[in-house]
Amino acid sequence: xxxxGAGKPSTEGRRLARHLMEQRGDREWNEVxxxxxxxxAVLLVSAFFNGALQEVHERAPNELEKFRQVRWQAKxxxxxxxxxxWVREFNAPAQAQEVLV
Amino acid sequence: MTVHVAAAGPIGGLIVCxxxxxxxxxxxxxxxxxxxxxxxxxxxxxxxxxxxxLFRFLLDEQPTADSVLExxxxxxxxxxxxxxxxxxxxxxxxxxxxxxxxxxxFLTPETGKGFAAIGSGADFVYRALGRxxxxxxxxPMKTLAEMLVAAEGLAVVADESLTVDDRFxxxxxxxxxxxxxxxxxxxxxxxxxxxxxxxSKAVTHYEEIRAILSATRAEEAWAFEALSSLRNGTxxxxxxxxxxxxxxxIRTNLNALSAKLDDYFSWYDQELGRP
Numbered sequence: 427x428x429x430x431g432a433g434k435p436s437t438e439g440r441r442l443a444r445h446l447m448e449q450r451g452d453r454e455w456n457e458v459x460x461x462x463x464x465x466x467a468v469l470l471v472s473a474f475f476n477g478a479l480q481e482v483h484e485r486a487p488n489e490l491e492k493f494r495q496v497r498w499q500a501k502x503x504x505x506x507x508x509x510x511x512w513v514r515e516f517n518a519p520a521q522a523q524e525v526l527v
Numbered sequence: 528m529t530v531h532v533a534a535a536g537p538i539g540g541l542i543v544c545x546x547x548x549x550x551x552x553x554x555x556x557x558x559x560x561x562x563x564x565x566x567x568x569x570x571x572x573x574x575x576x577x578x579x580x581l582f583r584f585l586l587d588e589q590p591t592a593d594s595v596l597e598x599x600x601x602x603x604x605x606x607x608x609x610x611x612x613x614x615x616x617x618x619x620x621x622x623x624x625x626x627x628x629x630x631x632x633f634l635t636p637e638t639g640k641g642f643a644a645i646g647s648g649a650d651f652v653y654r655a656l657g658r659x660x661x662x663x664x665x666x667p668m669k670t671l672a673e674m675l676v677a678a679e680g681l682a683v684v685a686d687e688s689l690t691v692d693d694r695f696x697x698x699x700x701x702x703x704x705x706x707x708x709x710x711x712x713x714x715x716x717x718x719x720x721x722x723x724x725x726x727s728k729a730v731t732h733y734e735e736i737r738a739i740l741s742a743t744r745a746e747e748a749w750a751f752e753a754l755s756s757l758r759n760g761t762x763x764x765x766x767x768x769x770x771x772x773x774x775x776x777i778r779t780n781l782n783a784l785s786a787k788l789d790d791y792f793s794w795y796d797q798e799l800g801r802p
Contacts, residue, residue, distance in 0.1 A: 435749065467738035468745040472772040502735050504783035505742070508776050515775070517768075 435469050439477030446496070447485060456495035463501040470505050475512040483518035490518065528690030529560055530648025531570040532678040533618045533625045534668050535641055539701035540620040541671065542570045543678040545648070545685070546713045547692040554692075559716045561698040563705040566592035566621060568698030569599070572646035573615035577607055581615075582717035592621040592703065596628075596636050603630055616645045620700050642668075648685025655684040671701065672784040679740045680747075695737070699792070706795050708733050725798040732791045736784065743780045746773040 433441075442460070450458055462470055475498075482493045494516075498509045528549040533542040548555035562569045562582040569585065571578035581602055590598040596619065603612050613631025620626075625640040644652040659666065668674045679695065686693045696709035707722065709715075711730040715723055722729070750773035753766040796802070 435745070467741040471742055471745045471749060472776045473749045473769070476769070476772055502738055504735075504739055504780055504787075507783070508742075508779050511775060511779065512772060515772075 432466075432469075435471050435474035436477035436480075438469060439474035439479075440481040443478035443481035443493075444485070447482065447489075454495075455489070455492040456497070459497045459499060461499045462505075463499055465500075467502075467505070470500060470509070472508070472512050475509060476516055479513065479516040480518060487518075528648075528688075529572045529646035530644065530652065530682055530685035530688070530691045531560070531572055531618050531646050532644045532652055532681045532685075533570065533620050533642065534674040534678050535620050535623055535625045535700070536668060536674065537623055538669075538671055539699065540568075540623065540625060541674055541678060541700070542568050542618055542620055542698045543675070543682045544570050544646075544696055544698075545682065545691045546694040546696060546710065547690060548575050549690045556692055556694060557712045557714050559696065559709075559713060559718075561696050561707060562586070562717060563698055563707040563719075563722065564592070564595060565589060566700065566703040566705060567595050568620045568700055568705050568707075569595070570618045570620075570645070570698065571615055572617075574611065577611060577615050579716060580606065581617075586717050586719070595619060595621065596626065596638075599628060618643055618645055620698065622700070622703070644681065644685075646685075646691070648682070648688045648691040651685040651688055651691075652681045655681055670781075670785065671699065671788060672781050675736075675784065675788070676740060676743055676781070679737075680744055683744065699788075701792065704792075704796070704801060706792055708736065708791065710737075719799070721799045725795075728798070729795070732787070732794070736787055736791075739780050739784045739787065743777050743784075746776045746780070749773050 446458060483490045494513050500506045500509060528547060529545055531542055531544040534540055542561055544560045546556050546558050548558045558575065560571055562585055564585055571581060584602045588598055599617065617628040618625060624638060625643045627637040627640060627643050666677045668677050682695060685691045694710040694712045696713050699706040709730060710733055715726045750770040753769035756762045756766050
């Protein structure tokens, strides 16, 4: 199913996280696999993953540590490396809030 | 019509160009506008009929990085009527320099440059550079990966022109050798036989490199958006954290890009039977 649209990365990351929270059912977070191999490279940036993690932190702060165990699948090795770094280093709430200018 | 963006420094150089040809009535895409020579890359903007003939001339004559400027002069003198000399503008990247050849204005090439852009998209490139400069934004170009990020980013800016497309060809010069890489939609016309034979495999490397470049531009945009709160004096730690996260991504991307380019150069040398 296509879950990620063409909006801003942070918005799309938040939307995906909401969807995952609503749809995961009885599954543990470490059993959830998200296939991002069809997503544009311009979407899979820090803001996307920080947005997803921020959404989880705001909606279910106790879930955040377990949410880090979600398995993300990206097309290229550099994306996989970045995702692992951003998920590991996300530090709520200082990061990834919506930027207002 | 076209855009070529060239950069060079102590570690080598490169040219990024689009693939569009334009007539008053039509657009053509997938055109080869770079020629990979022996230790140099030549890019041409203007009359495609002259540029294609030049590339075939260079393929036949096989000049070196030392003799290529004289060979180009010879080509214009012997094969192109004088009234058409101004129909093309050329860039040559060799060793650590960019050379501009503008036959409509100068009788001699401008050597020793570190950066140049030519073609109908060049105005967009120089305007973008001017705007960045006015904002105090630097464009690091110490490594080949940084040069590529800078040149490709500026070529993307030029894609706003109706006469420039976003199918890019990239020519590199490193360690006295040239390398060509391109979108799979670009047809190779004038190039050594060994490269033509391997071209279908060469283009497969382009997709990941372009993805790294696109992701890097997106990270930059995201960081600049966060930091633009400076403009109304509301910059805070959250904005910095956003920029830092983007910066870490860019660092990973640049490392990945350097490694990917090294892999490509090794593969290319092997395919062409070069040491």
